Amino acid sequence: MSETVNTFEAQQQGRPTGPLVHGYEVIIGFETHAQLSTQSKIFSRASTAFGAEPNTQACSVDLALPGTLPVMNKGAVERAIQFGLAINSHIAPRSIFARKNYFYPDLPKGYQISQFEIPVVQGGAVEFFLGDEKKTVRLVRAHLEEDAGKSLHEDFIGQSGIDLNRAGTPLLEIVTEPDMRSSAEAVAYAKELHKIVTWIGICDGNMQEGSFRCDANVSVRKPGQPLGTRREIKNLNSFKFMQQAIDFEVRWQIEQIEDGHEIQQATVLFNPDTGETRAMRTKEDAADYRYFPDPDLPPLCISEQWIETVRAQMAELPRNMAARFQADYGLSEYDSTQLTQSLALATYFEVAAKASGQAKLVSNWITGELARRLNGQDLSIEQSPVAAATLAKLVGRIADSTISNSAAKQVFDALWDGSAEVDAIIDAKGLKQMNDTGALEAIVNDVIAANAKNVAEFKAGNEKALNGLVGQIMKASKGKANPQQVNDLLRSKLAN
Structure with a gap:
């Protein structure tokens, strides 16, 4: 629950300018709370399991009852180290916990244990593609803290309650520089961050259950002007709502400025039913929280040996795997990045690529036809009706000229609908390309x-005339002729 750092103007010089909205530049920074995947809380042994009956998983330490002392959860620290390694951050050898003081009903202690001046993870960057353009968002910090409880409002009976099960749940708050310039860029960043924390296993990424919560700090300014006053949109729990909320907030701020009003720093909420943001409270600054070092917790000391031990236990990182795909399979940086959007997708590609020996063709099918089908039915790669080994066999039949690309799409349709065997589909549908050179030559x-x-137009220099001839041959062969073979044979005969 930190503040996104509005970096000095000197640091913003040279940062890319995004698309202007009615003459205004949009400035966006993010604060993301990733709930760490430990079984117990950050300073106690109480369970972090989701869905328990209210107030059954809050122990005396979580409530800071007299005589209790917090004890650091080693697993939470190791997950912070993993994140730092994943984004090339500096991992502080010594960091400090502080008490962040504020009053709210779901914070029974009256303060939250967080990190302020010296966080555990410092700097780093997240790289991703927006379309085919590579983007980089710099991180300020990632720090460990405990979550608060949750207020429950039952409007139909006019009552509110407090569930303290979440109190003390370990969080890693990830804070960016204000580097994003559009809602689309912000969503692309959030998706990449979500990929990283789930890939390395430090967070389950469940946005509906609150395991991955994003706060967007949004301001607008005329190009070249100082940074505007920001408003923080809290607890965005879906990528769709994230884009809608930012777009509305940008329009609202511009309208306010154009009408002669000043933007007041505030915390706002997004209502998905109306598509609007509304102010919840005026935004506090760091001084309002009266941070001071927590007297019950010693400094957190992380040795280089501990960091290296964690590094050795980590799986291959997505950026390293993407670089390996470029080196081993000859893929472009863009294709390699698309294929490492999740560990499951990367594994699917590598199984199919190795089985077929046709990495580029496999990549094209995964990012093309397969992705289109999965997205159209809102399926994950794990739910694909076409297994990696099956796609490899289909690609192999294209590569060895058994079938054409158009015929392969018919085979893929049948596989998607439940047919299991590539060769059986090819035989049943009569999709094999012609291998009889004499028969093809007769058609030509x-x-x-x-x-x-x-023929006369082609010989006169009109290349398009050749396409008409190829089309006639393909029609006469009922689509079974190899298009490349047809093209070569046709050019050879016309040249003679």
């Missing part, structure tokens, strides 16, 4: 003889 000769006008 017949088409040349019957299309003297196209």
Whole structure:
């Protein structure tokens, strides 16, 4: 629950300018709370399991009852180290816990244990593609803290309650520089961050259950002007709502400024039913929280040996895997990045690529036809009806010229609908390409003889006339001729 650092103007010089909205530049920074995947809380042994009956998982330490002392959860620290390694951050050898003081009904202690001046993870960057353009968002910090409880409002009976099960749950708050310039860029960053924390296993990423919560700090300014006053949109729990909320907030701020009003720093909430943001409270600054070092917790000391032990236990990182895909399979940086959007997707690609020996063709099918089908039915790669080994066999039949690309799509349709065997589908549908050179040559000769006008136009320099001849041959062969073989044979005969 930190504040996104509004970096000095000197640091913003040279930062890319995004698309202007009615003449205004949009400035966005993010604070993301990733709930760490430990079984117990950050300073106690109480369970972090989701869905328990209210107030059954809050112990005396979580409530700071007299005589209790917090004890640091080693697993939470190791997950912070993993994140720092994943984004090339500096991991502080010594960091401090502080008490952040504020009053709210779901914070029974009257303060939250967090990190302020010296966080555990410092700096780093998140890289991603927006379309085919590579973007980089710099991180200020990532610090450990405990979560608060949750207020429950039952409007139909006019009552509110407090559930303290979440109190003390370990969080890693990840804070960016204000580097994003559009809602689309902000969503792309959030998706990449979500990929990283789930890939390395430090967070389950469940946005509906609150395991991955994003706060967007949004301001607008005329190009070249100082940074505007920001408003923080709290607890965005879906990528769709994230984009809608930021877009509305940008329009609202511009309208306010154009009408002569000043933007007041505030915390706002997004209502998905109305598509609007509304102010919840005026925004506090760091001084309002009266941070001071927590007297019950010693400094957190992390040795280089501990960092290296954690590094050795980590799985291959997505950026490293993408670089390996470029080196081992000859893929572009863009394709490699798309194929490492999740560990499951990367594994699917590598299984199919190794089985077929056709990495580029596999990549094209995964990012093309397969992705289109999965997105259209809102399925994950784990739910694909076409297994990696099956796609590999299909790709192999294209590579060895058994079937054409158009025929392969018919085979893929049948596989998607439940047919299991590539060769059986090819035989049943009669999709094999012609391998009889003599038969193909006879068709080519017949088409040349019957299309003297196209032949004359091609010989006169009109390349498009060749396409008409190829089309006639493919029609005569009922689509079974190899298009490349047709093209080569046709050019050879017309040249003679």
